[in-house]
Amino acid sequence: MKNCTSEEMNNHEKNQLDITTSCKNSLAKLKENTWKQRLAKIAHNWRTRNRLSQLNDAQLKDLGLTAADVDQEVRKPVWK
Template sequence: MRNHASEEMNILKNSQLDISHCCQATLENLKEKPWQAIIKKIAHNWRTRNRLSQLNEAQLKDIGLTAADVDHEVNKPLWK
């Protein structure tokens, strides 16, 4: 019985260490790279909105959008 309890304690300690390591790694990523994610999103929004604004009426109709939809999307701030 004592060995079994000891094994369970070791498993529990190891799993807690794994969770702790995972949480620390996640926090480090969040602290180091939030600005990169923001810049990446802004660049993506700029590219896609620029391409969207260049579509003609027939192309917009093909994808189910109107000129008003495009105008609304293009005029949003780049970070949104």
């Protein structure tokens, strides 16, 4: 087994810290994007369901939807 010099040990510790910091930063970014994505989906669902609920019967027919379809969609929680 090779003995490490103090400089090699310092380099090794520095590399470990760099890896740890990099992993923590990547994880934080992933968590941040997940929340941003969830909030964007909630906003999208709210907007589209709100607009859908305001369409008249002729417009729904053009889309191939019924009032029951709209009611079912509008009753869903915004996060789904």
